[in-house]
Amino acid sequence: MFKSYQVGTIYGIPFKLDITFLLILPVFAGLLGAQIGAVVPVFNTTFGTEIDPAPLTAGVRPWLIGFVAAVTLFGCVALHELGHAAAAMYYDIEVESITLWLLGGLAKPAEMPRDWVQEFWIAVAGPAVNVVIVAGCGLALVVLPGVDLVVFFLLYLAVLNVALAVFNMLPAFPLDGGRVLRALLARNRSYLEATQLAAAVGKGFAFLLGIVGLLSLDFILLAIALFVYIAATSETRQMMLDAAFDGVSVEEIMTPAAELDTVSPDLALEAFLDVMLADRHAGYPVLENGEFVGIVTLSDVRSSELEDATVADVMTPAAAVRTVGPRTAVMDAFGALNDSGIGRLPVVDDGELCGLVTRTDLMRAFKIVSEQRRFERERSVTRRPREREPQYWERRPDERSGRRSGGQQPVEQPRGRDDSDPEAAEQRRDGRTRPDHRDDDDGRTGSDHRDDGGRGPAEWPEWRADPGEDSN
Ligand SMILES: [Zn+2]
Numbered sequence: 001m002f003k004s005y006q007v008g009t010i011y012g013i014p015f016k017l018d019i020t021f022l023l024i025l026p027v028f029a030g031l032l033g034a035q036i037g038a039v040v041p042v043f044n045t046t047f048g049t050e051i052d053p054a055p056l057t058a059g060v061r062p063w064l065i066g067f068v069a070a071v072t073l074f075g076c077v078a079l080h081e082l083g084h085a086a087a088a089m090y091y092d093i094e095v096e097s098i099t100l101w102l103l104g105g106l107a108k109p110a111e112m113p114r115d116w117v118q119e120f121w122i123a124v125a126g127p128a129v130n131v132v133i134v135a136g137c138g139l140a141l142v143v144l145p146g147v148d149l150v151v152f153f154l155l156y157l158a159v160l161n162v163a164l165a166v167f168n169m170l171p172a173f174p175l176d177g178g179r180v181l182r183a184l185l186a187r188n189r190s191y192l193e194a195t196q197l198a199a200a201v202g203k204g205f206a207f208l209l210g211i212v213g214l215l216s217l218d219f220i221l222l223a224i225a226l227f228v229y230i231a232a233t234s235e236t237r238q239m240m241l242d243a244a245f246d247g248v249s250v251e252e253i254m255t256p257a258a259e260l261d262t263v264s265p266d267l268a269l270e271a272f273l274d275v276m277l278a279d280r281h282a283g284y285p286v287l288e289n290g291e292f293v294g295i296v297t298l299s300d301v302r303s304s305e306l307e308d309a310t311v312a313d314v315m316t317p318a319a320a321v322r323t324v325g326p327r328t329a330v331m332d333a334f335g336a337l338n339d340s341g342i343g344r345l346p347v348v349d350d351g352e353l354c355g356l357v358t359r360t361d362l363m364r365a366f367k368i369v370s371e372q373r374r375f376e377r378e379r380s381v382t383r384r385p386r387e388r389e390p391q392y393w394e395r396r397p398d399e400r401s402g403r404r405s406g407g408q409q410p411v412e413q414p415r416g417r418d419d420s421d422p423e424a425a426e427q428r429r430d431g432r433t434r435p436d437h438r439d440d441d442d443g444r445t446g447s448d449h450r451d452d453g454g455r456g457p458a459e460w461p462e463w464r465a466d467p468g469e470d471s472n
Contacts, residue, residue: 018101033066081105083129123179130165173202251326254355265312292353
C-alpha cells in the first residue's frame with residue numbers, strides 16, 4: 001500500500017483509492033479490451049451465444065468496453081469488500097476503511113476477529129457477493145434484450161466475478177480462502193497455531209502462484225504471489241505478538257517504580273550527567289516529592305544551552321509525556337510507544353509513577369514467550385504429553401519475582417543445554433551477552449540482573465525437568 005486518497009464514505013466507512021489502483025486501472029482496461037476478440041468465440045461455444053465479434057472490436061470500441069469493464073470489475077471488488085464489511089459490522093466489528101489498490105480491495109477491520117465462526121462468515125461474505133453478482137448477470141441476460149454488446153458485457157462481468165470468487169477462495173492465507181481455512185483450523189486449535197498452519201499453506205500457494213506467474217510471464221500473478229507471501233508472513237508475526245500478549249497488562253512486564261532510578265527536578269545538569277555516566281542510562285523519570293513530574297533524557301541535556309540549568313529546565317513535563325496505566329493491555333502500550341517517540345512509557349496510576357515500560361521490555365518479553373512456546377512444542381513432540389504449564393504471564397507477579405532477585409549468572413551457558421538446539425542457544429547467548437543491552441535498558445536500575453535473572457530457574461520451572469539445565 002502506498003499513498004491513498006479518501007473519496008467518500010459508505011455506511012460511515014472511509015472509502016479510499018490507493019495510488020497503485022489509479023495506475024493499474026488503465027492496465028486492466030487495456031488487458032480486458034485486448035482480449036475481447038479472443039473471448040467472444042469462447043463465449044459463443046461455451047454459452048451457445050451468437051455474438052458477432054467484429055462490431056465489438058472495431059476502432060476504439062475494445063478500449064471503451066475494456067475501460068467500462070475494468071471500472072465495473074473494480075466496482076465488483078468494492079462490493080466484495082463491502083460484503084466483508086457488512087459481515088464484520090453484523091458482529092459489531094468496526095471497519096476502519098475500504099481501500100482499492102493494485103491487487104484488488106482491502107476491508108480493514110479495527111481488530112481481527114478471534115472467533116472462528118465470525119472469521120469464517122466475514123471471509124465468506126466477500127466471495128458470496130461475487131456469486132450474487134453472477135446470479136444477477138444471469139437474471140439480466142434473461143430479462144434484458146439480446147443485444148450483442150449487452151450480452152457480451154454481462155457474460156464478461158459474470159466470468160470475471162466467477163474468477164474473483166474462485167481466486168479469493170484459494171486457501172492462500174491471507175486471501176479469503178486462507179481465512180476460511182484458518183477459521184476451520186481454529187475450531188480445535190489455538191488461533192496462533194491455526195494462523196501458522198494457514199500461513200504455511202498460504203506461502204506454499206504463493207510459491208506455486210509465483211512459479212506459474214514466472215513461467216507464463218504474468219506479472220500480475222507474480223505480484224499477487226509476492227503479496228500473499230509477505231502478508232502471510234507479517235500477519236503471522238502480528239498474530240504471534242497478539243497471542244503472546246493476549247490478556248497481559250503493562251504491570252506484568254514493566255520495571256516497577258521501586259526498581260527505577262529516578263532524578264529530582266532540581267538536580268543540576270552537571271550532576272545529572274555524572275549520574276548518567278555512573279548508571280549508563282540515557283533517560284530518567286523525574287520525581288518531585290514522590291510525584292511524577294516529567295522525563296529527562298540525554299538528548300534534552302544535549303539541546304540545553306543554559307548554564308546552571310537543572311533537570312526541571314530541560315525535561316519533558318509530565319503533561320507532555322505519553323503515559324499508560326498499569327492495566328493497559330500490552331498491545332496498546334506497543335502502539336503508545338510507537339507514538340510517543342521517547343522509547344519509554346511511564347506507567348502512571350492516579351498521578352503516581354508505578355513503573356516504566358520500554359520497547360526493549362516488550363521485545364524481550366516477546367522473545368521469552370516465543371522461546372517458551374517453542375520449548376513446549378518440542379516437549380510435546382519428544383516427551384510424554386503433559387499438562388500445559390501456566391504461561392509466564394499467567395503466574396502472579398510474586399511467583400515471578402525470582403526473575404528480578406536472581407543474582408549474576410555465569411556468562412557462558414553450561415554445555416549440554418544448548419547442544420540439542422543451536423538456535424535456542426544462539427538466542428540465549430544473544431540475549432545474555434549482547435553488548436548494547438545496557439543502552440536499551442536506560443531509564444531504570446540494574447539492567448544486568450534483569451537480563452540474567454530473566455532466565456533463572458524460578459521463572460522456568462519446566463526447564464529444570466532437563467537434568468542438563470540445573471546450572472544454578
Ligand atoms: Zn475478500
